[in-house]
Amino acid sequence: MNILIIEDEKRIADLLEDYLKAEGYSTQQLNTGANAVKTIRDTHPDLVLLDIMLPEVDGITICQNVRKTSQVPIIMVSAKVEEMDRILGLDLGADDYICKPFSPREVMARVRAVLRRHYEMKQPSEWTLDETRSQIHYQEQSVALTAVEFALFQVLYEHPGQIFSRTQLMNRIYQDGRIVSDRTVDSHIKKLRQKMHQVWPQTDVIHSVYGIGYKFEVLEEGDPGLNDQQADMASVAAD
Known part of the structure; x- marks a missing residue:
């Protein structure tokens, strides 16, 4: 922002x-x-x-x-x-x-x-987070996440529209000082998206900002949002 x-x-x-x-x-x-x-x-x-x-x-x-x-x-x-x-x-x-x-x-x-x-x-009230079970709920459906995936989603969800760099996300999620690479965050984001798309295939709220990081944003209908080529490049980078 x-x-x-x-x-x-x-x-x-x-x-x-x-x-x-x-x-x-x-x-x-x-x-x-x-x-x-x-x-x-x-x-x-x-x-x-x-x-x-x-x-x-x-x-x-x-x-x-x-x-x-x-x-x-x-x-x-x-x-x-x-x-x-x-x-x-x-x-x-x-x-x-x-x-x-x-x-x-x-x-x-x-x-x-x-x-x-x-x-x-722009943040739909239907989204709810169950921290005790590491689950997110939306449209009467839920998906179970790992602790790291849930922490990633929570950070992004609680700051809608704000772009987080990979370093910022790592610092918020891994507070024990461990050393992890940027690709670790990309990998977790990719798995998080895959789990969400299995349950909500038409809903995409975790967006890549190419060369910077990630953000949570609910786009209005018709908003082109993330450039498809940028999304593909971010996905390749996480492979």
């Missing part, structure tokens, strides 16, 4: 960028508000971290104009801590409001929470 940081203090923008990249997000930076609305319209970020006190065009005006045409998630970031400022930002359509100084870890938690809420509409 791509996060647009609109922040005139370069030190803060760089700090946010470092933390976001460590979480697996890609980032863009703007240091003034002048071209913010156009950039959001042209680049379609998945979330915007928007400072209020910006040169040329302030964050409140940007939020107001963006909301005329887009529902992209917006988190306001500002040193203005007065209650009315927060209320104004939220009333204009911001999804959350963070006051400076802030903890970067808190910002990351807010980003995850806002993205999770935003994508809930």
